[in-house]
Amino acid sequence: MKATIYEGNKTFSVIHKEVEAPAKGEVRIKVAYSGVCGTDVHIYHGMMDKRVSIPVTIGHEMSGTIDAIGEGVSGFAIGEKIVVRPLDDRGVKPSDKGFNHICEDLKFIGIDSPGSMQQYWNVPSFVLHKLRPETDLKLAALIEPLSVAVHDVRRGELKAGETAVVLGGGPIGLLVAMVAKETGANVIVSEVNEKRIKKANELGLNAVNPTKIDLVKYVIEQTEGRRADVVFEVAGVQPALDVMCEVAGIRGRIVMVAIHGQKKEIDLFKFFWKELKLIGARVYEKEDYEKAIALITANELPFEEMITDVQPLSNIQQVFENIDKNPDGMKVLMDCQS
Ligand SMILES: NC(=O)c1ccc[n+]([C@@H]2O[C@H](COP(=O)([O-])OP(=O)(O)OC[C@H]3O[C@@H](n4cnc5c(N)ncnc54)[C@H](O)[C@@H]3O)[C@@H](O)[C@H]2O)c1
Ligand SMILES: [Zn+2]
Known part of the structure; x- marks a missing residue:
């Protein structure tokens, strides 16, 4: 063989x-x-x-x-x-x-x-x-x-009618977005790579580039001010950590899918202010x-x-x-x- x-x-x-x-x-x-x-x-x-x-x-x-x-x-x-x-x-x-x-x-x-x-x-x-x-x-x-994505959506307790923001449109992020959409959520994908944005669009997903538009403003507009119920961090970079606490609404859940090998900076004040929840998700x-x-x-x-x-x-x-x-x-x- x-x-x-x-x-x-x-x-x-x-x-x-x-x-x-x-x-x-x-x-x-x-x-x-x-x-x-x-x-x-x-x-x-x-x-x-x-x-x-x-x-x-x-x-x-x-x-x-x-x-x-x-x-x-x-x-x-x-x-x-x-x-x-x-x-x-x-x-x-x-x-x-x-x-x-x-x-x-x-x-x-x-x-x-x-x-x-x-x-x-x-x-x-x-x-x-x-x-x-x-x-x-x-x-x-x-x-x-796909099982990773199913687990992430389950850990986030995402429900139909809620808004999910997926930070990162790589293979895992797009599968998370597909499962989130299948759950009945309104899904916004944030991705910096134009080819991957095109791929997300081909998959029927709403994907935007946070280096070209103001992502926080966009999420506020799309949700009439409520912001996201669940944020999936699937990019693994500092800018995604910076924006995740901003796009999450009151009592929002943030699911940490990305593997951060090093300690990173997170705005903990936002966790206090909006009663946010940070949820780990592994395999x-x-x-x-x-x-x-x-x-x-x-x-x-x-x-x-x-x-x-x-x-x-x-x-x-x-x-x-x-x-x-x-x-x-x-x-x-x-x-x-x-
Ligand atoms: N939790 C688990 O069990 C588990 C399982 C598999 C993978 N992972 C992790 O999930 C993450 C994603 O995996 P992948 O294979 O899709 O990786 P990937 O690197 O292909 O995808 C990450 C995407 O994020 C995009 N990105 C970079 N900066 C960004 C920004 N500022 N805003 C939005 N998007 C940005 C990149 O262009 C890329 O498309 C990795 O960290 C990986 O290690 C975790
Ligand atoms: Zn794998």
Whole structure:
């Protein structure tokens, strides 16, 4: 079989190796598609070399079918369509209070252990979610990032008729905006990249550029002064942190989706003055996956538009080089069987 290997120093290689039998408690997946995540790009840039054990196969946004079933695994059949929720929570402790998805000893499969950018992938059976026979496997590679968005909207307790402002129109921000709109909210996306604004518009979203218009004034106008009920911070930059407390209305909820690696400045006075709430949101829980699977299977939202390129596994090096050259694209999928 074909597998890709990240070797450090911005280098991937493609190797041929024996297909392995699944160990006890595991299944072997025939991987259909594996999406490139922002985290994979960070790994490629060497920013996570201390965490990944080089050489390693990365990838965690995938879809596939069951190819072999290990000892002790029941409830799955060969050929069944599945996705992986790449959270290894085997180290969960009572002090994690049942929140397995953010347990202290959580391991992320595809970063802390081998991932999906290969033809066949062995994983413990507890990470599997079944798809429906009619679920499109290409769209299903979006289930992992879509589950992030579903979780974020759920954490924000967004309701129909409320106004949501999404700061950042990258892949995660646009999926958050799509889920927020599907919830029945009025959604405003703020994005600085004109190509991404165009993409948001193609997805039927209202997107504006905060470097060209006064975003706070615009949100005030759009809401007759009420401002946003929920703000999603999905940009990960200081200007977004500056504006999030301004666009949030009285008792607004701010959902922190972006990963801020360093301490940043936030106007805490606004939290006091408007009784704002700041809510952390990290990955997803089982129910978020099930909702994302239902959304992808129904295929009533423009998910197809999110996939900007599909490339064979053997092109992995070019794929990552191209993402650096053209960072405007949305989701690139690796076709793991071609
Ligand atoms: N919470 C989680 O579990 C989780 C999961 C996945 C990703 N993330 C994080 O979510 C964030 C978004 O992910 P992504 O893959 O979409 O990243 P991305 O970098 O592709 O998207 C960020 C977007 O913000 C835009 N932006 C920059 N400055 C802005 C500004 N001042 N106002 C508005 N937009 C601005 C950028 O042009 C870009 O399109 C990242 O920080 C990522 O690490 C978190
Ligand atoms: Zn991801």
